[in-house]
Amino acid sequence: MIRIGVDFGGTKIEAAALDAQGRFLARVRAPTPPGYDEGLEAVRGLVDEAERQAGARATAVGVGGPGSPSPASGLMRNANSTQLNGRPFPADLARALGRPVRYANDANCxxxxxxxxxxxxxxxxxxxxILGTGCGAGIAVDGRLVEGRSAVAGEWGHMPLPWPSDAEHPGPACWCGRRGCLELWVSGPGLARDHGAGLTALEVVERAGHGDAAAAAALDRYVERLARGLAVIVDVIDPDMVVLGGGMSNVSALYERLPDAIAPHVFTDACEVTVRPALHGDSSGVRGAAWLWPLEAAP
Known part of the structure; x- marks a missing residue:
């Protein structure tokens, strides 16, 4: 028995086959095509290839990607891969693959x-x-996803930056139609934009490590803004563990600095926050998609 997971990203699609213990049996990738129908066909081809390499066929497929389907209509919403919005993507995937599909937001995965x-x-x-080209989050309790009644639990990237300064208000315009969303400050492009010299986020981090004053100041602002965003999460759900994924999760300074930066913003006199990088790195998305179907629950 195998699990199949698919990570449908903005630039690449990955399909993987996992055994019952979560070990990879096959992993295949391809660029994400711009068209909706071409995306469906790309997923079908990758799943077929993963199963061919694994030598087995899964009875169901888990898919992680941007946005989420509306509980009311089944149509996708809130996806920054905008070709998916307004389309019945999970249902169309199920038809293309000829078997049941469970879809979850990539941060939930x-x-x-x-x-x-x-x-x-x-x-x-x-x-x-996930702190990457965008920003999203997911919540798991006792090893199970918490998606919420409206399936928007964890849409942390589109809450406003907490406690903004005058210089941070109202903030830049977001693709979602609002202004000042947290995503615009704590994503990789958010750090690059704040630095303002045409560098990538990781180039800013590298320069900060070599003593560049402007880069160091930008990184300081980034840590403080991320800490404010995480402090609100601690106030609301007080997690045992905060796990970071995406490109910015590779910045080692975050794990040294964030606990002390979060604590002053939390409504308690004794704040203990554990922040760690994702153990599985960029494999977490496809692994989480595969875990959407426990073997005993797959049809």
Whole structure:
């Protein structure tokens, strides 16, 4: 028996076959095509190839990607891969693959993967955030996703930056139609924009490590803003573990600095926050998608 997971990203699609213990049997990738129908066909081809390499066929497929389907209509919403919005993507995937599909937001897949057998294994409440080209988050409690009644639990990237200064208000315009969303400050492009010299986020971090004053100041602002965002999460759900994924999760300084930066913003006199990088790195998305179907629950 195998699990199949698919990570449908903005630039690449990955399909993987996992055995019952969560070990990879096959992993295949391809660039994400711009068209909707071409995306469906790309997923079908990758799943076929993963199963061919694994030598077995799964009875169901888990898919992680941007946005989420509306509980009311089944149509996608809130996806920054905008070709998916307004389309019945999970249902169309099920038809293309000829079997049941469970779809979850990619940040939810990160949370599920890391709570199951990653950095958050054994922790009761795990908050997992993707800090990449965008910003999203997921919540797992006792190893199970918390998606909420409206399936928007963890849409942390589109809350406002907490306690903004005059210079931070109202903030830049977001693709979602609002202004000042947290995503615009704590994503990789958010750090690059704040630095303002045409560098990538990781170039800013590298320069900060070599003593560049402007880069160091930008990184200081980034840590403080991220800490404010995480402090609100601590006030609301007080997680046992905060797990970071995405490109910015590779910045080692975050794990040294964030606990002390979060604490002053939390409504308590004794704040203990554990922040760790995702154990499975960029594999967490496809692993979490595969975990959406427990073997005993697959049709």
């Amino acid at each position: 990160l949370a599920l993967s890391e709570a199951t057998d990653g950095a958050g294994r054994g922790a009761r409440v795990v908050f997992a955030a």
